[in-house]
Amino acid sequence: MTWVGEQKAPVRVVILGGGTAGWLTAAALAKLLPGQADIELIESEEIGIVGVGEATLPHLREFIRRLGLDEMEFMRTTRATFKLGIDFVDFGAIGERYIHPFGAYGTDIAGVGFHHYWLRSKAAGQVSPICNFSLPIVASRAQRFAPIPDDADFLASSYSHAYQFDATRMAPMLRRFAEAHGVRRTEGKVVAVDRDGESGDVASLRTDRGDVIAGDLFIDCSGFRSLLIGETLGSPWEDWSQWLPCDRAAALPCAAPDGPIEPYTSATAMPAGWRWRIPLQHRVGNGYVFSSNHVSEDEACATILAAVEGEPLAEPRVLRFRAGRRLKSWDRNVVAIGLASGFLEPLESTSIHLVQQAVTRLVELFPERRIDPRDRDTFNELVDREYDRIRDFLILHYHATRRTDSDFWNHVRTMALPEALERKMALWRDTGRVELYTDGLFLEASWVAVYLGQGIVPRGYDQRAGNPPLARVAESMRELEAEIRQRVAGWPDHAAYLRQAGAWAPA
C-alpha cells in the first residue's frame, strides 16, 4: 500500500538550552512529529536554569494530556499542588484583596453577563461581594479542592484548575520523556555559531568539547542570554519598561508551614513591586519582583527574608530582566522560545504558558528543511498578539490602583497607557463591557475580575439587566450564593485531596 505525502528527510532541529523551555519544546516536537523532526538538544550542566515558573494556568493540563503524560505522576514528580486562581492583595488599595479565579462569576441570565445584574443590584444597594458568586474563589478561601466531575452541571463546570509545581523538577522529567521519544542530548557549552555565507542562516553550533552540530532549524532556549536570536542574529528587542518598570526579582524558597495548603497563588503588592507566594507540597516559593529604580537589591532581599513565613531554605537569589519581547521571535532559521523570546513578569503566571503556546504554534507551522517565510510571518504575528494582550492585562494590575503611598505606585497610577488598553478601560468605565476578542489568554471573565477586584466600578451596565424585577434578581443571587457555599462545604480539604488522589509524593 502506498501512502500519499512526500516522505522527505526529517527536518534537523537543534535546541539550544535545557531548561523548562528547551525540554518542553523537545518533548512536544518528539511526541507530535515523530519521523518529521530529528531533534538534538545541547545543554551544559554548568549553566543553571532560571526555573522560577512555578505557577501555571489551566491550559497546561491539556498540553500534558496531549503529550500523554500521567497527571498524577507529573504532580508527584514536581511536588505539585492544585491552583484555582491568584489572590491579589493590596493592589487596588492597601487592605483590599480579590482572587482572580479560573472561571467566571455566576452565570449569564437571558444572554446577559452576570456582572451586569450584580452591578445593578449593587447600585440598588443590596448585594453580596461578587467573590461570593464564584465557586473557585469560595473554595480557595476555604482551602478546599475538587476536580471537575464528568457529569458536571453549569456550576461544577464553572471553573478550571492549574498547578503550582517545582519547576526545577519539571525539566528532568521532560528530559526523560523526550529522550525516550528519540531526542539526542549533547553536553557542552556553545562557543561558536557558524552561519551560511550565502543566506546568513545559522548552519551549526560548536561546543567547548569540540562537537559541531548542524541543523536546519535552531530553537533558541538559552534564556535571557539569547545566544542565537540576540547575540548572533541581533534580532531587535522591544522594551516595555515604561509600562512594566519591574526589572528584578529576589527569589527565596522557604519551608512549608504546618496546616492547610492554599489551592491558589498569592501576589501581594509591595512598595516597589509585588511579592509572590506559591505553596508546593514540600516548600513554599517566594519572591519579590521589584523596580531597581525604586528599591535596591539589598533592600529587596532583606524585605523578602522578613516577609516569608517559613524557615528560608536558601539565600535570596536575584534575577535581572527587562519587560519586552523580540520584534521577531522567529528570525531566519532561528525560533526563540521562552525567555530568549520575551519576558513578562509572572504576575499572572504566564511564563510557562508562553512557552507552551510558542511550541504549539511551532508544531502547527512546522517548516520543511527550506523555511517558507509565510510560516515565519504567521508565527511571529501569533506570538506578538499573545504577548501584547498579556502585556496590557498586566499593566492593568498596576494602573488600576488608588495607592499613593510610594513613588512606584504613583508612577504606575499616572503613567500613559498603550492606546489599546486606554480604549478597553474607557469602554469598561462607561458601559461595564469588555472589548471582545477570542484569541489570547485572558478573556472577558478575567478582565471583569481584575477591573472589579481593583475597584474600577463602571458608570453603566447592560440595560437589559434592568428588565427582571429587582426582588427576583436578588432571590436568584441568594440561591446561587447558597448553592456555591453548600457545594464547597462538601469538597475535601486541598491537602487531603492531594493525598487521596495520588498526587502526593512520599517524603
Place this chain on the structure above:
Amino acid sequence: MGTGMTASCTRSVLVFGAGIVGLAAAIALRRALPDATITLLGVPGDTDGWIDRLGACSPVIHRFHRQIGLDPRLFARRTGAEPVHLRRYRWADGREAREASTPVIQFVEGVPLHHIWLRGREVSGGDFAALLLAIRQARSDDGGFGARYDPTAYRALLGEMAGALGIVRRDASEVRITTDGPRIEGVGTEDEALTADLYVDAAGPRSRLLSALGIGWHDWFLPPMALTVMPGGDGTLGEEVLDFDGDAVAWRTRLWSARLSPSTTEPAPGCLARFWSGNAVAIGEAAASAPVIDGVGFGLALDDILRLVGLLPRPDGTGREADEYDRRTGIAYASLCDWTAFSLGQRDTPMLAETLDAFEARGRVSRPELDPVQPGEWLARLMALGPAPRRIDPTALALSEDIVRRTMARATAQPGPAR
C-alpha cells in the same frame, strides 16, 4: 444609586424598514427593552432586498430564534423550513464538487481532519464532504448550512409575532429624514413626525439614514448581480445544487430556485464606511450588500441584530458602545466581501488572496479574529472550491497508518449524502 451610575434607559426605538430584517430587529429589541416603545416603519422598497426574496439563512438563525423565543417547530411548519447539510456544485465543463460543513475545524488525535483526509485520500474513495457528513455535527442545527424556507411566509410569521408583542406599526409612502448635526432628528411621514432615542435602519441597500448623516460607501469592486427567484424546487432532502454557467449561477433548493446573473443596473456590492453614527445604526443590507449564494447574507444581518442588542447604549452615554459595534461589524462585512468573492470564483480581494495563499501553501485556514464565517465553514468551502493544499501537515504525516485508515473508514461507511 451607586456613585455616578447612569440611570437613563432607551425609551424609544424607530426601526426603519419593515422587511424581514426590520421585523427581526424590532422583535429582538422588544425582548431586550420591554418598557420601550418600538416603532416599526414600513417604507418604500424595504422588501426589495435579497434577504426578503431568498429564503436562506446560515445556522445563526436557530440561535436567533432561541433568543427571541420563536419555536423551531412553528418556524418549520409555517415556512416549510428545511435544513441543508450538503451542497453540490456543478460547472458547465462537467466538473463537480460537494461541500459539507461543521462550525469548528475537526481534529483527530490533535491532527486536523482534512490533513488526514489529504494523506489518505488516494487509498479511500470518499470526498472530504463524506468524511464530514460522518460527523454528527455536520448535520446538527449548529452545523451544515442552516435553513432554507419560504421568505414570504417567514415575513408573515415575524409580522404576526411583532403584532402580538405590541410593536407599533406604521407605513409611509414617502419619508423625510431630518438631521441635527451628527444625529437624526426625526423621520417625517405623510401623516406624522416620528422621533426616537435610537434609529435602526433595516430598509435595504445603502442606508438612507446613515447616508443622510454623510456616511460614505465602500465599493468592493465585485460584479453586480441580478436575482430572480422562482417558487418550487426539487431534489433530495438536506441538499441543494449550484450550477455555474459562465458568470451566472443557478441555485436550486427543494423549496425554490434562484438565478444570479451579471447585471449593469443592480447596485454595486459594498458596505458603509461606518455602521453606527450618532443615534443611528444600519443593519443587514442597509449596511452591506453582496450577491450571496448561501445563507450568510441574512446570517450576518442577524449577527448585526444580536450585536446591536448586546451593545445597546444608554441615551446619555458616551457612545463607546457604537465604537465597539463598528469595530466588530467592520470585521464581519470585510469577511462577507471575501466570502462572496470566493464563492463566486473571484480571487482578487486583498485579504482573500492571503487566505487562499495560506490554504494553498499548507492547508491552513487563516482568517481574522471575530470573522463571523466560522473556521470550519471556511475550511469546508476551501476544500470544495480549492485551491488544493500543496503540503500535508507534518502532524498528519507523523500519524500511524492505522489511525489514518480508521479515520478514512468513517467516510466510506457513509458513502452518500443520505439523511
